[in-house]
Amino acid sequence: MKKIISFCLFLCFIGLWTACKNSSEEQKEEKSVEIEKPAEENQAGKMDTEIKYAEGKAVYQQYCVTCHQSTGSGVPNLNPPLKQTEYVLGDKETLIGIILNGSSEGLEINGKVYSNNMPPFDYLKDQEIADVLSYIRNNFGNEADAVTVSEVEKIRGNQ
Amino acid sequence: MILFKFPSFKNIGGAAAILLLSLTTSCNDNPKNKDESGLTTVKNDTGLSLPEGFSGSIFADSLGAARHLAVTNSGNVFVKLGSLKDDKGIIRLSDKNKDGKADEQSGFANYGGTGIAIKDNKLYASSNTSVFRYDLDQEDMPVNMEKPDTIVYGLIDRRQHNSKSITLDNGGNIYVNIGAYSNACQEEDRTKGSPGRRPCPILDSAGGIWRFKAEKLKQTYDGNSRYATGLRNVVGLDWNAKNNQLFVMQHGRDQLHSLYPDLYNEQQSAELPAETMYALNEGDDAGWPYVYYDQNKNKKILNPEYGGDGEKTGAPEALDPVVAFPGHMAPNALLFYTGDMFPARYKNGAFIAFHGSWNRAPEPQEGYYVVFVPFENGKPSGDWEVFADGFAGAETIESPGDAKHRPTGLAQGPDGALYISDDAGGTIYKITY
CATH class of the missing domain: 1.10.760.10 (Cytochrome c-like domain)
Incomplete structure (x- = not known):
C-alpha cells in the first residue's frame, strides 16, 4: 500500500514538474521564438521579437x-x-x-x-x-x- | 534518480522539498530564498528584503552613478559619483530633521571616480588616476572645495578596472587599489588562443594594492609603495581595526568557457572562479594572473593561459582567501561593522556589496545583493548569508542592464546605521535596526 501511495505521489510530482517545465519553456519561446519558423510567416512581420x-x-x-x-x-x-x-x-x-x-x-x-x-x-x-x-x-x-x-x-x- | 537543474541548491533534499512546495502552491518558478542563514526576511518599503527586525529608508535617490560613500561623525554623507552629474563629482547629503531621508543636497569636485573615505575630519576621494584630500570644517563642509590637495597622482588608467578604491588605516596610511587593465595578462587581452605573459608586466604598476602616506602631497609610483600584488581588481576594501589588517575583495577572472570551451562548459564558467576575500599583509601575492581560486576544490588552480587544464594547481606560495564566493558576482564594497545598533552577532563581521554579475551569461545572473559574513577573533566564524536583497527589482536577472539598482558602496553612520549606494539608479539606502 505504502508503495502505491508513494508511486502515486511520484507520478503527481512528475506531472506537476512537467507541467511547470512546459509552461516555463513556452514562456521562454515566446521571448526568443523558434528558429524553424517558415519564411512566409516571417515576412508577415507578425512579431518584432522574431529572430531574423x-x-x-x-x-x-x-x-x-x-x-x-x-x-x-x-x-x-x-x-x-x-x-x-x-x-x-x-x-x-x-x-x-x-x-x-x-x-x-x-x-x-x-x-x-x-x-x-x-x-x-x-x-x-x-x-x-x-x-x-x-x-x-x-x-x-x-x-x-x-x-x-x-x-x-x-x-x-x-x- | 531524477536530476533537477537547480544549480543554486547545495543539497538535493532541500531543493526537492522547496521545488515540491513551489509546485504545489503554483507554477511560479521562484522558490529561492537566498538567505541560507535561516533568518526570516521581510519585505521593506524600500523594495528590499532584510532580516527580521531591520528596516530601511531611501536616504536619497536619482543621484547618478553613486559609487562609494562615506559618513562623517555628525552623520553627513558624501557620495562619489562615477561620472559627473550636473558638473559635480561628489554629492554631500544632510538629514537635518533626522527622518532617515536627506533634506539637503549639494555638490562639488570636477572629476568622476569611485573611492571616498573620511579620516580625522579629512575627506579623501579618488578619480581614476589620483587621490585628493579636502579639509572639513565644523559643519562638515569642505573648505578647499575648489582646490583639494593632491595626495596621489599619475596612477595607471587604461579603462579596464580603472576605479581607484581607497581606505585608510589608523597609522596615517592610505591604501589604493590599482586594478589590472587585463583579464588574465594574455598577450592579447581576452583573445582565444593568446598565451599568458610570464612574468606579467602589468604587475609593475597595477594588479595590486599601493600604500601611500595620507599626509604627504603629490606621491606616485616610487618603487616601494606597492603593498600587495597578484590581485586582478579590488573594488571593495576595508581596514579591519580589530585585526589591524587590510582586507580586500577581488574580482576573479572572466570567460573561462568562451576562451577555453574544451576545458570549461558554460555552467563551470558561470561558477568559476571564486570571488575572493583576502586578509593582506605587506608583500603578499594573491597569485593573479597565474592562478585562480576554485571554491569547490578549495585550491589555487593554474590558469589555462599558463598551461592549466582546470585541475592542475599552481603558485603554492600565493595567498589563500579567507572567504570564497561563487563567481562573477562582483564584490564592489567591503565594510567591517563596528557599530552598536545592530544585534551583537553583526559586530566586527563583514558586509559585502555584490554589484551583480554579467559573466555568467547565458546562465542567469547572480549577486545584486549585500551579504554578511560573521567574524569571531578576526576570522570568519560562519557561512556567508544574504543580508539585503531585492535591489535588482526582479527575481531573475538575465542581463545587468535589467537591474534597477546595483549595490556598489557601503558605509557606517555614527549611530551604527548601514548606508548602501547604488550606481544604476543612484539610490542611497539607510538600513537601521
Whole structure:
C-alpha cells in the first residue's frame, strides 16, 4: 500500500514538474521564438521579437553572448550595447573591421564609455561573420540591411 | 534518480522539498530564498528584503552613478559619483530633521571616480588616476572645495578596472587599489588562443594594492609603495581595526568557457572562479594572473593561459582567501561593522556589496545583493548569508542592464546605521535596526 501511495505521489510530482517545465519553456519561446519558423510567416512581420537571420544566432551564442548579453544590451560601463547604436547600424565597413580586428580604444556610444577590450575574431569564416553581423543588425529592435560574404571578403582582403 | 537543474541548491533534499512546495502552491518558478542563514526576511518599503527586525529608508535617490560613500561623525554623507552629474563629482547629503531621508543636497569636485573615505575630519576621494584630500570644517563642509590637495597622482588608467578604491588605516596610511587593465595578462587581452605573459608586466604598476602616506602631497609610483600584488581588481576594501589588517575583495577572472570551451562548459564558467576575500599583509601575492581560486576544490588552480587544464594547481606560495564566493558576482564594497545598533552577532563581521554579475551569461545572473559574513577573533566564524536583497527589482536577472539598482558602496553612520549606494539608479539606502 505504502508503495502505491508513494508511486502515486511520484507520478503527481512528475506531472506537476512537467507541467511547470512546459509552461516555463513556452514562456521562454515566446521571448526568443523558434528558429524553424517558415519564411512566409516571417515576412508577415507578425512579431518584432522574431529572430531574423537566425543562422547568425548560433555564432552569437558561441562568441558574443557573454559580453553583449542575450538581449544585445551589453553591460553598463564594460561592454557596449548592440541595440540602436550607430556602430552596429551604420557603416558596414567599420563594423566588419571591429569583428576582424577587435577594439581596444574605449568606444564612446551614446555618450557612455565602455572599458573592456574586444578581441579580434578574425578566425571566424567570412560566412560566419556575415551571418552574425546580419543577425545583430536585425535583432534587439535593430533594422538594417544584411552583411554579405563578399563584403566581409573585401574588407578582409584590404587588410 | 531524477536530476533537477537547480544549480543554486547545495543539497538535493532541500531543493526537492522547496521545488515540491513551489509546485504545489503554483507554477511560479521562484522558490529561492537566498538567505541560507535561516533568518526570516521581510519585505521593506524600500523594495528590499532584510532580516527580521531591520528596516530601511531611501536616504536619497536619482543621484547618478553613486559609487562609494562615506559618513562623517555628525552623520553627513558624501557620495562619489562615477561620472559627473550636473558638473559635480561628489554629492554631500544632510538629514537635518533626522527622518532617515536627506533634506539637503549639494555638490562639488570636477572629476568622476569611485573611492571616498573620511579620516580625522579629512575627506579623501579618488578619480581614476589620483587621490585628493579636502579639509572639513565644523559643519562638515569642505573648505578647499575648489582646490583639494593632491595626495596621489599619475596612477595607471587604461579603462579596464580603472576605479581607484581607497581606505585608510589608523597609522596615517592610505591604501589604493590599482586594478589590472587585463583579464588574465594574455598577450592579447581576452583573445582565444593568446598565451599568458610570464612574468606579467602589468604587475609593475597595477594588479595590486599601493600604500601611500595620507599626509604627504603629490606621491606616485616610487618603487616601494606597492603593498600587495597578484590581485586582478579590488573594488571593495576595508581596514579591519580589530585585526589591524587590510582586507580586500577581488574580482576573479572572466570567460573561462568562451576562451577555453574544451576545458570549461558554460555552467563551470558561470561558477568559476571564486570571488575572493583576502586578509593582506605587506608583500603578499594573491597569485593573479597565474592562478585562480576554485571554491569547490578549495585550491589555487593554474590558469589555462599558463598551461592549466582546470585541475592542475599552481603558485603554492600565493595567498589563500579567507572567504570564497561563487563567481562573477562582483564584490564592489567591503565594510567591517563596528557599530552598536545592530544585534551583537553583526559586530566586527563583514558586509559585502555584490554589484551583480554579467559573466555568467547565458546562465542567469547572480549577486545584486549585500551579504554578511560573521567574524569571531578576526576570522570568519560562519557561512556567508544574504543580508539585503531585492535591489535588482526582479527575481531573475538575465542581463545587468535589467537591474534597477546595483549595490556598489557601503558605509557606517555614527549611530551604527548601514548606508548602501547604488550606481544604476543612484539610490542611497539607510538600513537601521
